Amino acid sequence: MWLSEILLRFIYPPPPSLFISAMSAISFASSASAGFQEIKGKHMKYSKFFNVGSLSSTADNKAKFSGRIGMLVAYTPAFLAGLASFALFPYGGLRFSLLRSALTIHFFKRIFEVLFVHKYSGGMEVETAITISTSYFLSTVTMIYSQYLTQGLPEPLIDLKYAGISLFLLGISGNFYHHFLLSKLRSQGGDKQYKIPQGGLFNLVICPHYLFEILGFIGVSFISQNLYAFCNAFGMAFYLMGRSFATRRWYQAKFDDFPENIKALIPYIF
Template sequence: MALLNFLFPPSLFITATSLASFTSLASAGLSEFRGKNLEYSKFFNVASKASDAEKSNKLTLPSRIAMATLYTPAFLAGVSSFAIFPEENLRLLLLKSAISIHFFKRVLESCFVHKYSGEMGVDTMITVLSSYFISSALMIFNQHLTITLPEPAIDLKSPGILLFLLGITGNFYHHLLLSKLRSQGPGKEYKIPKGGLFGVVVCPHYLFEVLIFWGFAFISQTLFSFAYAMGTTCYLLGRSYASRRWYLSKFDDFPRNVKSMIPFLF
């Protein structure tokens, strides 16, 4: 089978977890397309049909605390894996390092870069936190299961490292641009993003985040990592589509030629 030139042979466990990961993320992306958005960032309470009384009783946290919290377990999964799986294997070392670096960056950005306009529901925080933590832990564990297996015929580690570095750099740069749109202090101040790739897509930070996860997949070359990258792509396509729809409803002068996430295509 030609696919096995690129992947380690999947076990039943890897196949099952891969299917579950892709299905859950793809379903979340479809929900975003349909307008049922996870309630964080600009979508906090936008799509909710709950009554005002129900909303007032909803348990929430300040967005800065919630965002930093939801990335921390995945970061700890990456860091702790150095002690749990200390095998001298370059592929596993690269994957553990990339996951740890990515989520450490996200924690730092949540604390020191992003500016926030509201709160996040604890239920949403737990949903996203669980997804990142379980998927990161499974990606590392599934990689551990390949230690004794022969390497795939086609080695994708080098392009994976390049994708990861491009993704993490572009993601940080566009997060920095977004942070400069708002003044200091509280308030729901929104502007049309400019600079970088914002002139061609609404969510270039999502585009580069997708590259990060495909970097993981190329470094790892397990079925799970590819399923996770594909599922993440589906989810962020849906989220970016919802973001574009939100900007079009919010700003009369929003440029219609700006796509959602993929320049000139989508």
């Protein structure tokens, strides 16, 4: 009872919706589980670590998109869902508008990076692209719907939305900057040779882009202050922690001169 009273100072009461409750649990559990799988060496199919060291793969026989088209398929439905929400729910107050804006900007930025920043050297299975796309779309729709259900409820006693805006802007800016630095490691001719990233926070951690992405997700949860948004943010944090751990291990194995002082995600700590 004491814990629930503290939580309700920061979040809206969970809505009487079985769908939202189930999606909150699924979002956290699935993302956290995927993070542990990354640590154990079981990687997502779109990861550069997938099938590392294998001589052949049955995946070669499966239908594929190019890497760029695959990622556009992954991100575009969620972006369109964010845009459509403004037409479907034209009113809703400042917090609701901020949340929808943040989600729409987040996926617009990802699409912009796919088109103009990232360089791709491989393909993506059609099945994988559709799975990722469905996941992002459902997550976006669920977050918007769960926020819609808070309409008319008393605001949380501790208002985090302005801190959330700051965290979101910091996260999306830092993530974009470090993605830009990563893109500079490959030549325009499609160089597939991996190099140790440098510049920005890469001198301290190997995955600063994940660190800033986590800050962005936390920012969105602060803007929203509902149960699903927090479950989604912390689930993604666990997943990206696992990804960063796997990434650092991969660089250590690939480069004999990889600096030991460079951590995975959090400078000087992890």
